[in-house]
Amino acid sequence: MSDPVQSRAGQADRRTIADLSVRYGQAVRRFFSRRLRDGADVEDLTQEVFARLLKRAELGEIANIEGYLFHTAANLLRERARKAARRPGDDPGLDPDLAPSIEDFSPERILLGREAYARMVEALQELPERTRTIFVLNRFEELSAAEIARRLGVSVSTVEKDMMRAIAHLKARLA
Numbered sequence: 001m002s003d004p005v006q007s008r009a010g011q012a013d014r015r016t017i018a019d020l021s022v023r024y025g026q027a028v029r030r031f032f033s034r035r036l037r038d039g040a041d042v043e044d045l046t047q048e049v050f051a052r053l054l055k056r057a058e059l060g061e062i063a064n065i066e067g068y069l070f071h072t073a074a075n076l077l078r079e080r081a082r083k084a085a086r087r088p089g090d091d092p093g094l095d096p097d098l099a100p101s102i103e104d105f106s107p108e109r110i111l112l113g114r115e116a117y118a119r120m121v122e123a124l125q126e127l128p129e130r131t132r133t134i135f136v137l138n139r140f141e142e143l144s145a146a147e148i149a150r151r152l153g154v155s156v157s158t159v160e161k162d163m164m165r166a167i168a169h170l171k172a173r174l175a
Contacts, residue, residue: 017054024069025050030142031073045080049073116174123173127166134159135166 028049032042049072062068124132133152137143138159143151145159152159 014054017050020053020065020069021050024066028069028073031070032077035077045073045076048076119174120170123170126173127169130154131162131166131169134162135170138163 025046028046029042032045033039036042036045049069052072053069056062124135127135130152134148137148137151138145145156145163148159149156
């Protein structure tokens with residue numbers, strides 16, 4: 001006999017996972033597609049990220065869900081590389097130029113990354129709203145200048161000028 005409270009919690013977690021999959025699925029796919037030579041496994045690895053999240057007992061305990069997702073994705077790539085290393089001649093399909101990006105992270109490196117991230121966020125917050133939005137759409141959502149111009153109702157020239165302002169500001173602040 002199943003516990004109705006656990007059953008409801010499980011259904012809520014599945015809905016949450018589905019929402020997270022919609023929200024972060026494309027970004028996780030891009031993460032894998034940039035690191036794998038063969039794109040055939042991208043979808044399987046993406047599904048595995050969300051399957052592992054579903055196996056986790058309490059989703060509410062995860063403070064930074066985005067960080068957790070990408071940490072899980074990086075772990076999957078490391079596992080894949082380790083398995084391939086145990087079997088001579090087995091190619092993990094990882095892009096050799098990106099191999100250093102999936103190394104184990106030391107606590108010091110994690111701290112440095114968090115500090116750099118905080119400085120970047122602070123520098124982004126200093127930008128005017130439109131400039132910040134344009135930068136985020138271009139660099140994080142990978143939209144072209146024309147797509148951003150259409151979405152925001154401004155000219156392509158305005159988008160390009162705001163991108164130059166944002167990059168110059170970030171370089172100055174983060175140098």
